[in-house]
Structure formats: C-alpha cells, structure tokens
Amino acid sequence: MKYRLLVVDIDGTLVDKNGIVSAEDKAALAQAAAAGVCVSLCTGRVSEACRRITRQLPLDGYHIFADGAIVCNPEQCREVYVRPIDPAVVKQAVEFAKEHDIELELYSSTKYFARRETWSTGAHREFFGIEPTLTDFDGLWQRERIIKAGMAVTNPAEAEKAKHMFRQFAGSLNVSWAWTPAYPDVNFLNIVAPEVSKGKALEALAAYLGVPMSEVMAVGDGNNDLTLLSTAGLAVAMENAPDEIKAVADFITLDVEHNGLAAAIKKFVV
Secondary structure: OOOOEEOOOEEEEEEEHHHHHHHHHHHHHHHHHOOOOOEEEEEEOOOOHHHHHHHOOOOOOEEEEEEEEEEEEEOOEEEEOOOOOHHHHHHHHHHHHHOOOOEEEOOOOEEEEEOOOOOOHHHHHHOOOOOOOOOOOHHHHHHHHOEEEEEEOOOHHHHHHHHHHHHOEEEEEEEEEEEOOOOOOEEEEEEOOOOOOHHHHHHHHHHHOOOOOHHHEEEEEEHHHHHHHHOOEEEEOOOOOOOHHHHOEEEOOOOHHHOOHHHHHHOOOO
C-alpha cells in the first residue's frame, strides 16, 4: 500500500520527555516528505505552540490543531476546517470557572489567553514556546473567536474541580485528557466544541487533499488519538500508549524514547 498522507501526533509520539524530536525521527520524516508523502501534525496544541517543532521539520502544509478544532496551514494563514466554541458557551464557562476558582485558559487560532500567571503559563512559555496574553476574560468571547479552552491539572484538588466543570458542561463541550512526557504527572485538558475530534478533522483534511482514507497512516499515543487512529486507513500506536489506544491500532511500534515514529515510517512508508 502506498500511503500518501502521514498524520503524526506530537507529545509522546514525536516529542520525547525532553521536548526534543530525535535525529532519527527528523530523518524519517524528511525521507517521507522527499518520497512525496504529505506529512501533517495532529495535536491538542494550537499552532503557535508548535512553532519550535515545525521549524525543524519539512512541514509546510496543512495540520490539525486544537484537538481537531482547526485544520490549517499556519504559514499561509489558510484554514480549511474550523469548529470554534459557541461564544455563549465560552461566556458560561468563563463565569463558572471564575465562580469556582478554576484556572481556565482560552485560545484563539493565534493567541493564548490567561487571567494571571500560573504554573501553566510558565510551562507554556518555557516548554511550548507560546507567550500568554494576560487579560480579564470579561467580554473576550465577543472580541475573539475561541477555538479551544484548556486546563492544567497538577493535583487531586484541581482534578476534582475539572470533573465538576465537565459535569456542568456535558453536552456543551467536549473534553479530552492529554499529556506530554516532559510533565508525566500533569494532565493538560483540551476543551473544544462538542462535535470536534481528531478523527473528524482528519476526514476534513483528507477530503481537502483528495486522499482516500485507505491511503492515510496515523501515529499516536494518547487518549485524544482514539478517533484519529480509528479513522485512518493504517493506525499505528506507540508502545507508550495506554491499552485502549493499542486496542484500535493495526500496529504497535517502539516507544517515543526509542524512535518509534521512525521505526513505523521505515516499515510502512519509505
């Protein structure tokens, strides 16, 4: 089978515990691109939080950001698919978070908003390379198109607050728990519109590129990759993925610390 589209998750798949893309993975992605394969990232991050990565790699096309809320070419500022959160729901979520002392964060396609400096803003600045815009959230949903909200859960108390919020907004928001090897004890929560998923975004991307799903290979490791792997023609899970992700995979490669992405590319693509 000739795979024409390779879709790659970032944290835990492409990026290791030190926030680094290995030389082996870089070389394999370059080989795939040189062979005419379209390589796209598919991540819970927004595009600005991927700049450090995309500048290292032959990635000048379209990518899936914000857990599937937007498909775009960030270099050309071209969107082919976007599903923002309803402004009325953003307003309700902001008010609920303020009332219950929850550190909610908001993202447009280009900006990251926080109400104050926290552990999470520091991590975003240092690890993800994205500078927060500190602002009062009042009326922000009227001034900005919010495509994703987020929370960083660093302790049990924050986890309980997060669960309380998700119960409150069940049906109005879709929530996934993501992680990065650099912060193994922290859950980064991606909060998007209810119809959003990586799988639906992949369908939109493949249709735009004119690639049948049978010619799409996807590689991932997190719970938010479930719909991505379930949709792709060939699903590859990392060895460091949880069992429920491995269960939907066609192939399980090595873990991220042992260049599992490169191994999968060499086996199926080049």
